[in-house]
Amino acid sequence: MPALQAQLDLQSGILQAEEKGYSTAYSYFFEALENLSAIGEGVGGNEGWGNGGGRALEALKYMLLCEVMLNLTSPDLHGRFSYIVLS
Numbered sequence: 832m833p834a835l836q837a838q839l840d841l842q843s844g845i846l847q848a849e850e851k852g853y854s855t856a857y858s859y860f861f862e863a864l865e866n867l868s869a870i871g872e873g874v875g876g877n878e879g880w881g882n883g884g885g886r887a888l889e890a891l892k893y894m895l896l897c898e899v900m901l902n903l904t905s906p907d908l909h910g911r912f913s914y915i916v917l918s
Contacts, residue, residue, distance in 0.1 A: 837866035841890055848897065857897040864890040 844859030867887040 833866045833870045837863040837886065837890075840866065841886065841893075844890075844893060848893065848900075851900075853897040853900045857894055857901070860890045860894040860897065863887075864894065 840859045840863035844856040844863065847853075847856035847859060864887055867890065
């Protein structure tokens with residue numbers, strides 16, 4: 832079920848971003864990324880929902896895009912996301 836929830840969160844984030852709700856979209860993308868990480872599907876890996884790497888990386892890219900659109904920048908991106916990347 833976490834993979835399905837991650838897919839729903841990713842799609843919800845995309846819809847929110849299209850409506851310029853970048854803060855809400857960021858939250859959805861973060862939830863998708865956490866769910867994928869929790870089931871052992873971190874940012875590294877193969878494409879597709881079976882392996883998760885492609886979707887987790889997609890969620891991370893969308894999160895960073897939302898940060899840019901919200902004019903939020905952080906010098907410590909590595910520290911914030913290292914637990915996900917290392918999963």
